[in-house]
Amino acid sequence: MGAKIRIGLVGASVSGTWSSRAHMPALKASEEFELTAVCTTKPESAEAVRKTFGAKQAFHDVNKMVTSNEIDAVAVVVRVPSHFAPAKTAIEAGKHVYCEWPLGKTTEEAEILTALAKKKDIVTAVGLQARACPEIQYMKGLVEDGYLGEVLSVHCHVVRDGVLTRPSHRTWQRDITLGANSLTILNGHTLDALQYVAGAIEKISAIVDTRVSNWLDTGRNETVTVTSPDHIFIQGQLCNGAPMTSHTAVIPFAGSGYRMAIYGDKGTLVIKGDDSVQLTKLSLFGAQGNNTLNEMVVPDSLNLVSAETPGGEAFNVGQMYSDFARSINEKNQYVPSFSTAVGLHNLIDKIQSASSKRAMISVQI
Known part of the structure; x- marks a missing residue:
């Protein structure tokens, strides 16, 4: 193995955030990346993160970090409304960029970043890490190898609890215009995995609804108004002709x-x-020519991360980093790119359009 890729992470924290639970542990265990630098908004917190996770440098100015000659790649793990600026600065500096999903607050932001990345000829990755899950990859391979024969239909659902309350640092997600909600995140990851395994969606009808219009801010003990949706029902058809349904909800x-x-x-x-x-940890079951679903053993070859990588939320992110490194080193695309993100942003826009029009609409352009 050659020299490690030097990466700087924007949005680092010691605890309690997505970066501290997933990205930092994954990078600390990585055999391909060196966590060279971390960046927060304050010198004190940046230094605390540096010490906790063993980074070489701490920054509180994102522009100084992403333009440093000691950085090869940048991970953008801040809140969704703040993705655009650090990602754009990193691209303009010629750094490879891994940005969390959603790529932008809007489809327009995602399209601008994608066009700029293509112009600068850098490797991009977007945090659609379900694709890196060994069980999802094995399922995709089985479908492609004909385990199912002709695909007749696909059904998917994910229902999470906890819609009534939010801690104060997460109540900002109540505003649909900020781009981080059940439609974009929970539904976005769900549909991306569905299309990755079963094939692209051709047309859809949808219901997008906000059934719980108030949350309790548990830090301030006050009620806040919600415009973000919590129920997304989709029915449609894949490009291969198979009907599909998806139900995503927070209840x-x-x-x-x-x-x-x-x-x-x-x-x-x-x-x-x-x-x-x-x-989550996934389990895969199959039945072929009979009515008994048996749990399937996923090949160890699909596990890319080091043995030191924690399970849980850090695992799939670690898998993504392994494929991101491979993409950089081999100058090929093994991870979902910014172009992938634009496609998913456009699909979510079509879902909203189908819901408002109460009509079946075409997804493919």
């Missing part, structure tokens, strides 16, 4: 977790977990 109590089933004329595949597809 008050006892969510039922994640499940995707693909039915073919030779068999059935079912994958499921206790939480969102990108976050």
Whole structure:
């Protein structure tokens, strides 16, 4: 193995955030990346993160970090409304960029970043890490190899609990215009995994609804108004002709977790977990020519991360970093790119359009 890729992470923190739970542990265990620098908004917090995770440098000015000659790649792990500026600055500095999903607050932001990245000829990755999950990859391979025969239909659902309350640092997600909500995140990851495994969606009808219009801010003990949707129902058709349905929701109590089933004329595949597809440990089951679903053993060759990589949320992110490194070193694309993100942003726009028009609309351009 050659020299490690030197990466700087924007949006670092010691605890309690997505970066501290997933990205930092994944990078600390990585065999391909060196966590060279971390960046927060304050010198004190940046230094605390540097010490906690063993980074070489701490920055509180994102422009200084991403333009440093000691950085090869940048990870953008701030809140969604703040993705655009650091990602754009890093691209303009010629750095390879891994940005969390959604890529931008809007489709327009995602398109601008994608065009700029193509112009600068850098490697990009977007945090659609369900694709890096070994069980999802194995399921995709089985479908492609004909395990199911002709795909007849696809059904997917993910239902999480906890919609009634939010801690103060997360109530900003109540505003649909900020781009981080159940439609973009929970539904976005779910549909990306569905299309990755079963094929692209051709046309859809949808219901996008906000059933709980107020949250309790648990830090301030006050009620806040919500415009972000919490229920997304989709039915449509894949490009291969198979009908599909998807139900994504956040409800008050006892969510039922994640499940995707693909039915073919030779068999059935079912994958499921206790939480969102990108976050949870998944189990894959198959039946071929009979009615008994048996759990399937996923090949060890699909595990790319080091043995030191923690399980849970950090695992799939670690898988993504391994493929991101491979993409950089081999100058090929092994991770979902910014172009992938633009496609998903456009699909979500079409879902909103189908819901408002109460009509079946074409997704493919």
